[in-house]
Amino acid sequence: MDEHYYQSDEYIVIKAIGSPVQIIGLTRGDSTKPHHTENLDKNEVFVMQFTEKTSAIKVRGKAEIYTRHGVVTSGE
Amino acid sequence: MDEHYYQSDEYIVIKAIGSPVQIIGLTRGDSTKPHHTENLDKNEVFVMQFTEKTSAIKVRGKAEIYTRHGVVTSGE
Amino acid sequence: MDEHYYQSDEYIVIKAIGSPVQIIGLTRGDSTKPHHTENLDKNEVFVMQFTEKTSAIKVRGKAEIYTRHGVVTSGE
Amino acid sequence: MDEHYYQSDEYIVIKAIGSPVQIIGLTRGDSTKPHHTENLDKNEVFVMQFTEKTSAIKVRGKAEIYTRHGVVTSGE
Amino acid sequence: MDEHYYQSDEYIVIKAIGSPVQIIGLTRGDSTKPHHTENLDKNEVFVMQFTEKTSAIKVRGKAEIYTRHGVVTSGE
Amino acid sequence: MDEHYYQSDEYIVIKAIGSPVQIIGLTRGDSTKPHHTENLDKNEVFVMQFTEKTSAIKVRGKAEIYTRHGVVTSGE
Amino acid sequence: MDEHYYQSDEYIVIKAIGSPVQIIGLTRGDSTKPHHTENLDKNEVFVMQFTEKTSAIKVRGKAEIYTRHGVVTSGE
């Protein structure tokens, strides 16, 4: 493992308004590729952090995404 | 154990409005998979931190989730 | 003991409105399991921190829980 | 003694409104058990910190408890 | 790997208003060149951090970009 | 002496409204016991810090106690 | 590479209002010279950080530049 460790207490909150909602975590490292897909059913809520593994998140489907820059809605 | 230790004093608060409510902790490490499921009965409250083990949380069932980005409700 | 030590000055306050109120501390480590149950009688107040041992808290019974995200009530 | 030392300048203030008021300090370590009980008579005030020894405090009897999350009253 | 590690908990949020939206990550190092292109379909949301790899981001296509300096729209 | 040293610039202020007022310092260490009693006459003011020695303070008699959580009065 | 590493989580946002817009990065080191030119077409948005390589940025053409000191427009 790398000597340096990504550490942050920041998190975002995602609420599925429709179904399915896909939350795709993309890798932090030399390449940026999906490493995990979380599927949410309608009205499920997901609270997640950026980690040493994850530096980007894609959200597909109808959802509300609560962030430090406000609430953003995905999906139609 | 890893030389680096995740440390944060942040926490979220989850109140079960219906029953059952499932709170699923997902792992921080190389893979993102469930490692713990906490079941709440109606009106129980759960206060939890992100830890070295847990970097994501899924909430199923009717609940209020109190976070730094506001209060989000899960469930129908 | 682990070389790393969880340290935070954050605390939450729990007031029992009914009786009994159970406050269950869950472990921070590899598994998340109850390690302590504190029973409160009506109108008793409990002030507690997250510790190296405790990273989650479940509250059962009628109580007011004072946190950094506001006051949450448990119990019916 | 442990190489790590709990350190915080936070404190809470407890005023006994009735008598007796019991302030019970519980241990931070592997087990959570009472290690000290302070008895207050009516109108006495107690100012206390969390310490390496104490990570939880139970208050019994009629009192006002001044904390970072506001003032909470114990006792009937 | 370099002894120094870029670390920040800052992130931006990009919502595709039209389709396609291209998010192009450019390298931090000696040269500034594209290393990753993420394609978003309409209404998908992308949350991303600057990393050791990425120090600039270009957005093409109709999108809302939520940042610490406000919300900026791309595309016509 | 312990290798770790308690350090804080926080202090509280106590004004004796009646006489006598007793300010009792309790020890931080393994046991919590009185180690010093300061007696104030009416209208004397005492400004004090938590120290490596003192982690709790009991006030008896009529006094105003100025703290970070507001002003609390002791005594009838 | 230098033992010291420039690190900041600050960034600016540039939106091309006209076309072409040129964003020229200038070197931090002993001399200040262009090392990269990014061309934006109308309505493209560029989010960029200062880096170990870049300590100055010139913007040519009609653009809005979002910064910690407000929004500045370039171009006629």
Add this chain to the structure above:
Amino acid sequence: MDEHYYQSDEYIVIKAIGSPVQIIGLTRGDSTKPHHTENLDKNEVFVMQFTEKTSAIKVRGKAEIYTRHGVVTSGE
């Protein structure tokens, strides 16, 4: 001397309204005892810090004491 050094930039201000005013510094160490008495005449002002030596201050006589918790008057 101890390897640890108390350090704070906090100070309080004491103005003698009557005469005499006594400002008594008490020791930080294992015992809490007076180590210095400063006498103020009417309308003299004393600005003082907590130090490695002093962790408590008693004020006798008519004075205004300016602190981070507000202005407290001593003396009748």
Add this chain to the structure above:
Amino acid sequence: MDEHYYQSDEYIVIKAIGSPVQIIGLTRGDSTKPHHTENLDKNEVFVMQFTEKTSAIKVRGKAEIYTRHGVVTSGE
């Protein structure tokens, strides 16, 4: 190179209102002398940091200079 490295995330923004505008960087070291002159044409914008090399900046010609102390205009 010096063992110490100047590091700041502060920057200023300069917009040329007239033409030409000269931005002259002066050296931080033992002597204060120009080491770089950047010429801006009308409506070009320059965003720049203080660096290990540059500790002073002179602006000649009609420009708006956005700083932490407000917006200052140069030129007649």
Add this chain to the structure above:
Amino acid sequence: MDEHYYQSDEYIVIKAIGSPVQIIGLTRGDSTKPHHTENLDKNEVFVMQFTEKTSAIKVRGKAEIYTRHGVVTSGE
């Protein structure tokens, strides 16, 4: 010299309203005794820091003392 060095960027400002005004610096160390007396004539201003040497300041004579706790006047 002690291995630890007192360091603070705090300062107070003293304006002589009458004449003479005496500003007496008292020592930080094991004993608290005057080590310097500065005499101000009417309308002179003195700006001073606490230092490794000085941890208390007495002001005699008619003066305005500007501090972090407000403006205090000395002298009749």
Add this chain to the structure above:
Amino acid sequence: MDEHYYQSDEYIVIKAIGSPVQIIGLTRGDSTKPHHTENLDKNEVFVMQFTEKTSAIKVRGKAEIYTRHGVVTSGE
């Protein structure tokens, strides 16, 4: 060179209102003497930092000086 390095991201901004304006940098070290004089013509703007070399600045001639304590005008 000294092992310690002065470092600050603070700066001041000086606008020449008349001509000539002289900005004289004085040395930080054992003696305080001019080491650099910058001459500004009317309407030129100078942005400058305190450095390891410069700890005081004198401004002669009609100018506006933008600082953390407000805007001060020099000259008649």
Add this chain to the structure above:
Amino acid sequence: MDEHYYQSDEYIVIKAIGSPVQIIGLTRGDSTKPHHTENLDKNEVFVMQFTEKTSAIKVRGKAEIYTRHGVVTSGE
């Protein structure tokens, strides 16, 4: 030279309203004595820091002194 180095980015601003104005720097060390006198003519402005050398400043003559505690005028 001492192993510890005084470092602060704080500064004060002095504007001469009359002439002459004397700014006298006094030494930080074991004794407090003048080490530098700066003379200002009417309407000159002096911006200065506390340094390893200077821990007190006396101002004589008619001047405005801009500080973190407000603006103080010296001289009649």
